[in-house]
Amino acid sequence: MRLLFVAQQFRQGWGGAPESVRLMANQLRREGFVSDVFDNGLHHRDVGALALLPEAGTAVPRFDHARAGEYDAIILTGPWQKPGAIRKLLAAREARQKIFYLPRGGLGRAEFKRPRDIKKVPYFFLVERGFLKGADGVVFSSQAEARLTMPFARNLAEPHVIPDFVSHVESPPAASDGADGPVTLSFLAEISPRKGLLPLVEGFIAWSRANDGRDRARLRVGGAVRPGSERYLATVHAAADAAKGHAAIEFLGSVHHGDRDRFYTDTDLMVVSSSFESYGLTVIEALAHGCALLCCPDVGALEYLSPEQPVVTARGADAAAISEALAKAIPTARRTQAQRAGHRAGAAATIDAINERARQGWARLLHG
Numbered sequence: 001m002r003l004l005f006v007a008q009q010f011r012q013g014w015g016g017a018p019e020s021v022r023l024m025a026n027q028l029r030r031e032g033f034v035s036d037v038f039d040n041g042l043h044h045r046d047v048g049a050l051a052l053l054p055e056a057g058t059a060v061p062r063f064d065h066a067r068a069g070e071y072d073a074i075i076l077t078g079p080w081q082k083p084g085a086i087r088k089l090l091a092a093r094e095a096r097q098k099i100f101y102l103p104r105g106g107l108g109r110a111e112f113k114r115p116r117d118i119k120k121v122p123y124f125f126l127v128e129r130g131f132l133k134g135a136d137g138v139v140f141s142s143q144a145e146a147r148l149t150m151p152f153a154r155n156l157a158e159p160h161v162i163p164d165f166v167s168h169v170e171s172p173p174a175a176s177d178g179a180d181g182p183v184t185l186s187f188l189a190e191i192s193p194r195k196g197l198l199p200l201v202e203g204f205i206a207w208s209r210a211n212d213g214r215d216r217a218r219l220r221v222g223g224a225v226r227p228g229s230e231r232y233l234a235t236v237h238a239a240a241d242a243a244k245g246h247a248a249i250e251f252l253g254s255v256h257h258g259d260r261d262r263f264y265t266d267t268d269l270m271v272v273s274s275s276f277e278s279y280g281l282t283v284i285e286a287l288a289h290g291c292a293l294l295c296c297p298d299v300g301a302l303e304y305l306s307p308e309q310p311v312v313t314a315r316g317a318d319a320a321a322i323s324e325a326l327a328k329a330i331p332t333a334r335r336t337q338a339q340r341a342g343h344r345a346g347a348a349a350t351i352d353a354i355n356e357r358a359r360q361g362w363a364r365l366l367h368g
Helices: 016-029 065-070 083-091 115-133 143-148 197-211 230-242 257-265 281-288 300-304 319-332 337-367
Strands: 002-006 034-039 042-044 073-077 098-102 137-140 159-161 183-188 217-222 248-253 269-272 292-295 311-313
Touching (some): 002 016, 016 034, 016 073, 143 159, 143 300, 183 319, 197 319, 281 300, 300 337
Parallel strands (some): 002 034, 002 073, 183 217, 217 248, 292 311
């Protein structure tokens, strides 16, 4: 079967949605599926064969709409894409072709909280609602995503819950086995209010002040700012600058995909402070590298973890709740090599279970 994913910014540095498409295409390729990507008129071919997302600036051919009928299914991945390009593509499709809509968190309540997000509401009813209603099904990555999607975006197409595919970690770099030096906390996400960086920084500062933690723990922040969130990042920097004498916080900027293995290996405690994640690949990636994890509650990937995994779940996504969770997580975050290896083995079993559940779910939809 041939699949055509409709995804925007299919390249490195644009958050988890493009990477989730690549991973899905990679896993389905083993089942005999060939997956291409339509990105605003550009045509990425056989993306399941890619080991990494394309670099920015990579030359990509234009999509030939005369060949739109060659695909067995079209998968709209994420809202707020260029409607003209999608309409032109759908106009060229054949009636037999199935259409599935994957919100990828973009229709969650958390995506409508900024003042600038008010413009999404009329856009949804004028444009996005039509794509949803025209789909054969909407596929959520988790029960959390289904529950926390805006009410007006529900019940427009048959709902399904299928986890995102995840790749195994092959031979990660060796981690330090020593107990010297500060515990390393890490954050990795496209920086915007939904990702919860400001409450994390404020919570970490509060923990550091209360525990004389300047030399006991450090926080590394990885990720580029999302357009429109520059003032938010400036507020985060101001809070970190004001607490330099009490809290060690380092801003790394964007972390290249090729550097992610080392990023996780150098992490003792991964913090996913998002107020909402439809899934959250970083949760699984961190556990697969043997990291301990601190996570806010409305993160979909938590649904697929076993109780034995080293996860502390905060009671909320505010600074006080995160500070409270840090007090519990930091003292036990350091892992020996043997402990990390054991956690990686547990995570590998979780990844196998997730991928099998995803394969079965997609097989039912695509062959049904």
